[in-house]
Amino acid sequence: MAKSTIRARARLKGDTTTVKALITHKMETGQRKDKKTGKLIPAHFIQEVTCQHNGKTVVLAQWGPAVSKNPYISYQFTGAAAGDTIIISWVDNKGEKDSTSTKIK
Amino acid sequence: MQRRSFLKGTLAGSAVAVAVGAGLLQPRLVLAAWPKSAFEAKAVQDAVSGLYGSAESTPSSDITIKAPDIAENGAVVPVSVSTTLGNVTSIGVLVEKNPTPLAANFELAPNAKGYISTRIKMGKTSSVIAIVVAGGKTYSARKEVKVTIGGCGG
Numbered sequence: 001m002a003k004s005t006i007r008a009r010a011r012l013k014g015d016t017t018t019v020k021a022l023i024t025h026k027m028e029t030g031q032r033k034d035k036k037t038g039k040l041i042p043a044h045f046i047q048e049v050t051c052q053h054n055g056k057t058v059v060l061a062q063w064g065p066a067v068s069k070n071p072y073i074s075y076q077f078t079g080a081a082a083g084d085t086i087i088i089s090w091v092d093n094k095g096e097k098d099s100t101s102t103k104i105k
Numbered sequence: 106m107q108r109r110s111f112l113k114g115t116l117a118g119s120a121v122a123v124a125v126g127a128g129l130l131q132p133r134l135v136l137a138a139w140p141k142s143a144f145e146a147k148a149v150q151d152a153v154s155g156l157y158g159s160a161e162s163t164p165s166s167d168i169t170i171k172a173p174d175i176a177e178n179g180a181v182v183p184v185s186v187s188t189t190l191g192n193v194t195s196i197g198v199l200v201e202k203n204p205t206p207l208a209a210n211f212e213l214a215p216n217a218k219g220y221i222s223t224r225i226k227m228g229k230t231s232s233v234i235a236i237v238v239a240g241g242k243t244y245s246a247r248k249e250v251k252v253t254i255g256g257c258g259g
Contacts, residue, residue: 016218029226031204047139058214059221064144066200066208066226068181074222077214 006100010086017080017104019051021073021088029065045093049073052087053080080104144207149199152207153236156197157243162236165190168246170235171222179227179252188219190239196221197238201247202231227252 008021023046030043049061051073059075082104089099143155154160171185186196193213198221199206208225219237227233232247 056214058217060212061223062139062144062210062212064205064207064209066203066205068224068226072183072222072224074185074220075211075213076218076220077216078218079216 004100005098006088006090008086008088008100008102010080010102010104012080012082012104015078016076017053017078018076019074019086019088021051023049023071023073023090023098025069025071025090025092027065027067027069027071031065043093046071046090047093049088049090051075052089053077054084140210143210145205146207147205149201149206149234152199152205153197153243156207156210157195157236157238159243162243162245165237165244165246168235168237168244170233170246170248172233172248172250174249175251175253176227177253179229179254181224182227182233182250182252183222183224184233185220185222186235186237187221188237188239188244190219190237190244192240193217193219193237195236195238197234197236198223198225199234199236200225200227200231201234203228206234 005024006021010017010019025046026044028041028044032041034041043065045065046063050057051059058077061073084104085101087099087101091097140156143152146152146155150160167190168188172182176182184198195210195212197210198208200208209223211221230251232249234245234247237244
């Protein structure tokens with residue numbers, strides 16, 4: 001199996017779960033020029049990141065090309081228990097996608 | 106042999122179809138598709154109204170933007186938005202002087218806290234604007250970030 005492009009970690013403290021995730025993606029804006037050819041490099045960026053807890057979406061992130069390369073996302077939510085499953089998935093403007101799951105610690 | 110490879114081909118094809126179907130059937134917080142016009146808008150006002158229906162927003166001191174005063178590298182500017190407002194449904198992050206101001210929008214479920222953190226690109230020194238929709242009302246806050254090296258094309 002290919003290595004996932006997402007590294008995620010979820011930690012429960014008190015009643016709040018903090019989720020942090022790093023995604024490997026080049027996030028090309030479509031405004032940069034290729035130095036050799038002088039042509040614009042086509043835009044290639046993540047448009048949507050879905051963060052689920054036990055099958056329910058907690059955060060839906062809609063991103064533009066102004067999100068940094070290898071994006072980082074962090075959010076907090078309540079109502080989870082240790083051992084619950086967090087699923088994070090993304091889809092980009094070319095239709096490529098990936099997802100990963102992690103357990104709350 | 107030919108028949109076998111034919112079977113293999115159709116099986117692989119149907120597996121892809123099932124995967125695509127599953128992706129489409131995922132429960133969504135909002136049914137709205139990716140707001141293309143808002144992300145392509147060249148003015149803050151247009152981006153905000155494209156996202157939330159109205160460009161009006163009330164400045165609020167209950168929103169905290171955590172971002173560096175001076176960003177050495179505009180390509181990676183860490184930004185956190187947190188708010189003490191209740192019933193937060195969306196948090197938007199905009200950069201006033203980027204070619205397209207809207208950087209990111211986060212739709213939050215009721216059990217999500219009013220906190221989001223990410224990293225954005227900034228072309229030059231600009232205000233970072235946070236838009237928070239809470240209880241059907243739109244609030245905003247801004248913070249100036251100085252950029253010494255731009256994040257677009259540099």
